[in-house]
Amino acid sequence: MQPFTKLTGVAAALPISNVDTDKIIPARFLKIITRAGLGKGLFDPLRYRPDGSEEPGFVLNREPYRHAKILIAHENFGCGSSREHAPWALMDFGISCVIAPSFGDIFFNNSMKNGLLPIRLPREICDLLMADAAQGDNARLTIDLHAQVVVRPNGEEIHFEMDPLRKHLLLNGLDDIGQTLQHAPAIDRYETARQAAQPWFPTTTLTDPAP
Amino acid sequence: MAESSKRTLFDKIWNSHVVDTLPDGTCVLYIDRHIIHEVTTPQAFEGLRAAHRPVRRPEATIAVVDHNIPTTDRSQGIDEPDSRLQIETFEANVAEFGVPYFPYTDPRQGIVHVIGPEQGMSLPGMTIVCGDSHTSTHGAMGALAFGIGTSEVEHVLATQTMLQKPSRNMRITVDGQVGPGVSGKDLILAIIGQIGAAGGTGHVIEYAGEAIRALDMAGRMTVCNMSIEAGARAGLIAPDEKTYAYIKGRPHAPHGEAFEQALAWWRTLPSDEGALYDREVHLDAATIAPMVTWGTSPEDVLAITGRVPLLESAADGAAREALARKFDYMGITPGTPLAEIGVDVVFIGSCTNSRIEDIRAAAAIARGRKVAPGVRALVVPGSGLVKQQAESEGLDRILTEAGFSWREAGCSMCIGMNPDKVAPGERCASTSNRNFEGRQGPGARTHLLSPAMAAAAAITGHLTDVREFL
Numbered sequence: 001m002q003p004f005t006k007l008t009g010v011a012a013a014l015p016i017s018n019v020d021t022d023k024i025i026p027a028r029f030l031k032i033i034t035r036a037g038l039g040k041g042l043f044d045p046l047r048y049r050p051d052g053s054e055e056p057g058f059v060l061n062r063e064p065y066r067h068a069k070i071l072i073a074h075e076n077f078g079c080g081s082s083r084e085h086a087p088w089a090l091m092d093f094g095i096s097c098v099i100a101p102s103f104g105d106i107f108f109n110n111s112m113k114n115g116l117l118p119i120r121l122p123r124e125i126c127d128l129l130m131a132d133a134a135q136g137d138n139a140r141l142t143i144d145l146h147a148q149v150v151v152r153p154n155g156e157e158i159h160f161e162m163d164p165l166r167k168h169l170l171l172n173g174l175d176d177i178g179q180t181l182q183h184a185p186a187i188d189r190y191e192t193a194r195q196a197a198q199p200w201f202p203t204t205t206l207t208d209p210a211p
Numbered sequence: 212m213a214e215s216s217k218r219t220l221f222d223k224i225w226n227s228h229v230v231d232t233l234p235d236g237t238c239v240l241y242i243d244r245h246i247i248h249e250v251t252t253p254q255a256f257e258g259l260r261a262a263h264r265p266v267r268r269p270e271a272t273i274a275v276v277d278h279n280i281p282t283t284d285r286s287q288g289i290d291e292p293d294s295r296l297q298i299e300t301f302e303a304n305v306a307e308f309g310v311p312y313f314p315y316t317d318p319r320q321g322i323v324h325v326i327g328p329e330q331g332m333s334l335p336g337m338t339i340v341c342g343d344s345h346t347s348t349h350g351a352m353g354a355l356a357f358g359i360g361t362s363e364v365e366h367v368l369a370t371q372t373m374l375q376k377p378s379r380n381m382r383i384t385v386d387g388q389v390g391p392g393v394s395g396k397d398l399i400l401a402i403i404g405q406i407g408a409a410g411g412t413g414h415v416i417e418y419a420g421e422a423i424r425a426l427d428m429a430g431r432m433t434v435c436n437m438s439i440e441a442g443a444r445a446g447l448i449a450p451d452e453k454t455y456a457y458i459k460g461r462p463h464a465p466h467g468e469a470f471e472q473a474l475a476w477w478r479t480l481p482s483d484e485g486a487l488y489d490r491e492v493h494l495d496a497a498t499i500a501p502m503v504t505w506g507t508s509p510e511d512v513l514a515i516t517g518r519v520p521l522l523e524s525a526a527d528g529a530a531r532e533a534l535a536r537k538f539d540y541m542g543i544t545p546g547t548p549l550a551e552i553g554v555d556v557v558f559i560g561s562c563t564n565s566r567i568e569d570i571r572a573a574a575a576i577a578r579g580r581k582v583a584p585g586v587r588a589l590v591v592p593g594s595g596l597v598k599q600q601a602e603s604e605g606l607d608r609i610l611t612e613a614g615f616s617w618r619e620a621g622c623s624m625c626i627g628m629n630p631d632k633v634a635p636g637e638r639c640a641s642t643s644n645r646n647f648e649g650r651q652g653p654g655a656r657t658h659l660l661s662p663a664m665a666a667a668a669a670i671t672g673h674l675t676d677v678r679e680f681l
């Protein structure tokens with residue numbers, strides 16, 4: 001995973017709540033066997049007209065937001081399905097930080113496993129940052145994960161909360177599996193103890209006849 | 212006894228699965244059952260291969276294809292090249308890693324959240340995960356079940372655990388008895404209408420109360436299924452005699468002495484009297500009518516007797532703009548009575564409502580009636596076994612005689628990934644779980660409702676109060 005340390009860039013405002021994962025990346029784009037190339041389908045229903053041409057009013061179709069690295073949205077961003085294609089699509093487009101008052105739980109977890117930083121900030125602060133974003137190229141935000149601050153264009157620093165374990169993994173670009181495999185002996189012990197105490201826990205063998 | 216020693220169902224399952232606790236409180240949580248499908252796994256297997264990691268417990272895993280496959284005759288294989296590639300990749304992966312698999316020609320094939328309980332693979336007290344957000348469905352068995360992303364799928368394949376912090380406990384109690392024509396689907400839609408699409412975020416919801424207890428297992432699965440539509444990653448219902456009767460004799464459930472041992476443990480699982488919840492919500496079942504959504508979020512839901520809201524109901528400018536977009540997308544006029552909204556397509560299926568009980572409910576309305584002219588209606592059983600059962604009861608004949616199309620098992624029109632799509636601008640009465648923009652195909656307009664309500668809409672050609680048919 002790509003480490004996330006510090007990011008400075010153009011922020012785009014998407015003042016919509018309940019942006020669901022079908023809106024971020026519709027299902028028809030999920031029929032792939034790699035992670036690459038999803039950026040072209042990002043926000044497809046908002047970004048393109050039915051004839052396939054760009055919707056000129058949509059923020060990511062306008063300069064300088066075509067190059068946005070940060071997205072600011074309203075409540076419950078990323079609600080809906082478990083598709084990790086949503087953070088993959090955002091990352092592929094170039095967005096590696098989303099700021100919103102709240103997130104869908106699964107999207108939130110998926111993001112951090114891909115080096116995309118989801119930041120929870122109160123609605124008033126998000127609205128303030130959206131106003132900053134409206135100044136376009138002149139107004140870049142900086143995200144400093146180490147210091148846990150968003151730096152506004154006027155230099156003001158806004159603190160955000162961050163889970164210490166997630167912060168460590170993100171800063172160092174570590175994946176969870178390596179972390180968990182350090183607990184392999186404990187997993188072995190758990191399995192042995194459980195097998196002894198609750199031997200009825202089922203396993204799957206396909207020799208079972210259909211009922 | 213101290214208050215803190217009283218535990219909820221969630222607490223009990225969680226505590227019995229903690230393998231290790233990290234300094235910051237994150238737990239290594241053991242996973243008993245992992246269900247995998249073609250869409251959210253190719254990158255996970257690729258990751259395993261790259262790191263030379265095996266699947267830790269293939270025998271705790273079950274593989275099935277459901278999202279991409281056509282629901283018409285598939286004995287000749289899959290037409291769509293990208294779907295075919297994804298399915299072939301999946302089949303190669305499960306063969307390489309030794310994961311048990313139900314191919315799409317096997318009668319046990321079906322939607323991930325239908326086959327788990329049906330096979331007796333999803334049991335009380337288990338932790339169950341699947342790369343699909345509606346894994347919450349299995350919570351109806353009294354299990355802790357939640358959807359995970361592809362990185363987590365890889366993590367579970369490699370370690371049989373998840374890294375996670377405990378959720379907060381929320382209890383939703385539905386007191387009293389429902390009136391005629393009101394199903395589990397109406398209960399959960401009413402709940403989402405009350406707490407909102409983010410109402411359960413960060414929580415696990417336990418459903419309780421007389422109206423929940425009265426539901427059959429299929430109804431309970433419908434309720435737990437849509438927990439994610441209320442923002443909760445998992446929903447659960449305490450196991451009881453109905454649960455045990457449902458499980459007994461299923462192919463992968465414990466049998467004989469093992470069943471008795473399991474039962475003794477299952478009986479200890481329900482929440483202790485006086486256990487504390489971080490949040491409590493109450494609903495009165497008697498006030499719940501058949502429900503239908505009008506907008507593009509599951510929280511946009513009203514009783515069928517209601518009207519599309521007015522623009523003036525919006526709290527502020529942003530909400531007003533959002534509301535206007537919903538009206539525009541859905542092609543509806545504010546203030547319209549819901550029962551006057553016409554439909555082009557009716558879909559009865561999905562992991563929410565494709566079990567035998569759902570098909571019986573639809574057939575009971577369709578019996579001796581005809582689908583309205585111009586309406587395309589399909590019924591898609593949740594598994595090959597549900598299909599067989601329905602056919603043995605003659606339900607397929609009732610439905611096809613009424614003009615419904617009768618299909619092979621799969622996700623079908625719930626998600627625009629297979630040939631069953633709603634065309635742009637078409638309006639669909641659907642028993643699935645998401646009415647998001649584009650969910651059933653680009654430009655598709657979705658109204659969520661129960662199987663009986665969907666069948667009634669197919670007959671009249673517009674959203675209809677099913678109580679008129681009773």
Ligand code: SF4
Nearest residue numbers: 345561562622625626
């Ligand atoms: S039926 Fe729909 S919601 Fe259920 S698993 Fe399939 S695609 Fe997901």
